[in-house]
Amino acid sequence: MMAGLLVVLSMTFIQGWPGVAMVNDGLGRVLAPVANVADAFGKQARVLWSAPGNSAVALERLEALERENAELKIDNAKLGEVTRENDRLRELLAFKRARIDLDLRGASVQASTFAREPGSLVHGAWIDAGHAQGVALGDPVASNRGLVGRVTRVLDRSAHVQLILDAESSVGARIERTLATGLLSGSPSGRLLLRYIPQNVSGEDERVQVGDLVYSSGLSGAAHFPPMIPIGQVVEVLQSDERPTQEAVVRPFVTFDELDLVLVITDWRPDPGIGEEPSLEGAVGGSSDG
Amino acid sequence: MNVYATIALLVSVALLQATVAPAASLGGAQPEWALLCVIVWGLLRGPRNGFIWALFLGLMLDQLSPLPVGFYTLPLLAAAWVTTGGRDVAFGTHFVLPMIMTVIGTAVYSLGQLALLSFVRGGYVPWNVTDLSATLLPILALNLLWLPVVYVPLRALARKGAGPRMEWGSR
Numbered sequence: 001m002m003a004g005l006l007v008v009l010s011m012t013f014i015q016g017w018p019g020v021a022m023v024n025d026g027l028g029r030v031l032a033p034v035a036n037v038a039d040a041f042g043k044q045a046r047v048l049w050s051a052p053g054n055s056a057v058a059l060e061r062l063e064a065l066e067r068e069n070a071e072l073k074i075d076n077a078k079l080g081e082v083t084r085e086n087d088r089l090r091e092l093l094a095f096k097r098a099r100i101d102l103d104l105r106g107a108s109v110q111a112s113t114f115a116r117e118p119g120s121l122v123h124g125a126w127i128d129a130g131h132a133q134g135v136a137l138g139d140p141v142a143s144n145r146g147l148v149g150r151v152t153r154v155l156d157r158s159a160h161v162q163l164i165l166d167a168e169s170s171v172g173a174r175i176e177r178t179l180a181t182g183l184l185s186g187s188p189s190g191r192l193l194l195r196y197i198p199q200n201v202s203g204e205d206e207r208v209q210v211g212d213l214v215y216s217s218g219l220s221g222a223a224h225f226p227p228m229i230p231i232g233q234v235v236e237v238l239q240s241d242e243r244p245t246q247e248a249v250v251r252p253f254v255t256f257d258e259l260d261l262v263l264v265i266t267d268w269r270p271d272p273g274i275g276e277e278p279s280l281e282g283a284v285g286g287s288s289d290g
Numbered sequence: 291m292n293v294y295a296t297i298a299l300l301v302s303v304a305l306l307q308a309t310v311a312p313a314a315s316l317g318g319a320q321p322e323w324a325l326l327c328v329i330v331w332g333l334l335r336g337p338r339n340g341f342i343w344a345l346f347l348g349l350m351l352d353q354l355s356p357l358p359v360g361f362y363t364l365p366l367l368a369a370a371w372v373t374t375g376g377r378d379v380a381f382g383t384h385f386v387l388p389m390i391m392t393v394i395g396t397a398v399y400s401l402g403q404l405a406l407l408s409f410v411r412g413g414y415v416p417w418n419v420t421d422l423s424a425t426l427l428p429i430l431a432l433n434l435l436w437l438p439v440v441y442v443p444l445r446a447l448a449r450k451g452a453g454p455r456m457e458w459g460s461r
Contacts, residue, residue: 116312118304118351119362120319120429121403153356160356167413185414188404189425190318193414257315 088261091144096263121188123165123256124149129264130157138224140265146230146253147171147216148262159264163256164231165190172219173231173250178206181217184231184250192232192250199246208237208248226268300343303327304350314436319428322399324351326433326440328366329395330388332374334448344370357411365402369395385441392437396430 117124129135131154141148141161149169153160162169165186173184173194182197197208212234218227236249303324311320324347332340348363355361373391404425408415416422 115308115354116320118308118311118324118354119403120315120322121400121407121425122355122357122361124356162356167407167415168411170414187414187416187421187425188407189421191421191424257312 092261092263123163123190125161127159127161127262130155130159132157134266135159135264140225141262142229143254143262148254165256171225172217173214174217175208176213176215192252194248194250197246199244208234208246210234210237214250300346304347308354316432317428319432321432321436325369325395325399326437328370329373329391330441330444332370333388333391334445337374340370340374361406365399368402369399372398388437388441392433396433400426400429
């Protein structure tokens with residue numbers, strides 16, 4: 001006890017000496033970082049030591065945050081899907097507004113495709129709208145991008161649409177730039193071929209060119225489609241001076257692999273005054289159809 | 291494999307053909323899973339079984355299509371008839387045989403459909419080598435690609451039920 005008291009007293013007196021102060025200062029500089037690290041470890045140890053309850057609370061909080069994160073991810077995915085659907089519906093709405101003439105004639109039925117033709121050589125799709133929704137045999141079907149096809153079979157709540165890509169499909173079509181008309185045929189491979197385009201002799205500009213836009217002509221034929229619905233763009237011209245007509249390969253605007261929402265144009269009937277589908281004989285020497 | 295399990299399997303294949311196969315399309319062609327099942331099963335279990343599967347699957351596919359009954363059944367039966375005839379002839383159970391038969395079966399099936407489409411339905415089918423190649427080659431390539439996926443489970447199924455073959459009558 002006495003010895004301890006003496007040591008403390010001596011240290012008290014020694015503190016005042018300048019040499020001892022320098023040693024203290026140097027030691028302080030060296031030991032300060034070590035002390036900081038030790039302090040950090042100490043704090044961590046205190047947290048861990050303080051109570052197992054704290055870590056349990058932290059774990060619960062972590063689990064809650066993970067749940068919340070998962071829910072937010074699901075909500076985000078749903079929101080993304082709703083946003084995409086909203087965009088598609090807006091595009092369809094824009095198409096309906098752009099074609100007010102069709103809307104005046106009757107309601108359009110919105111449907112989504114849910115199955116395709118079970119083979120590579122036939123191109124068709126089933127939609128989830130049928131008699132109950134006012135769909136009738138032969139109704140044209142379109143999407144916001146352009147012409148899709150026509151209804152070939154109707155059930156109560158579903159209908160089959162023959163796509164314009166199908167080999168049995170033929171659409172009266174018109175080239176926007178020249179107003180020349182032709183017959184757009186599908187094929188087993190899904191390639192669209194615009195046939196019987198008149199071989200116009202009046203000038204080079206009248207010939208079909210790559211990049212020309214193709215629309216439905218509205219001319220009556222085997223199948224009826226409203227006029228001026230976009231179909232696609234010419235990507236290849238098959239021309240020969242020996243033939244009386246030109247042919248062109250058309251790439252459709254509609255991405256048929258991603259076909260989802262479509263509009264069935266109900267109650268549309270072709271005007272009886274419109275001429276017949278262009279024929280091989282009629283096509284020679286003239287392109288106008290009025 | 292009993293009749294009910296077989297029917298369930300074939301119905302599933304037909305539904306997958308109509309709903310999932312279009313999503314697996316490549317180059318404008320979709321895999322012909324129904325055809326592959328008929329070819330493989332015919333090779334594994336004999337022509338009789340191949341015909342039964344072809345008939346059942348063909349009728350199912352016809353039901354899923356607005357085209358007249360027979361558009362899928364007749365070419366499928368023709369493919370089954372041609373391909374299962376090659377069983378035990380050249381390569382036995384070697385994997386080369388299903389590959390060769392897939393090539394032949396796809397050609398028979400597709401050309402049969404094109405013939406019906408063109409001559410019966412009046413569709414536009416360009417009968418020239420270039421267009422036919424462009425139409426058939428993607429389907430053929432895709433079928434060969436999917437062949438192992440169909441062949442391996444069906445072979446396991448055939449080995450599992452290697453005893454009595456599937457019969458429609460009570461046995």
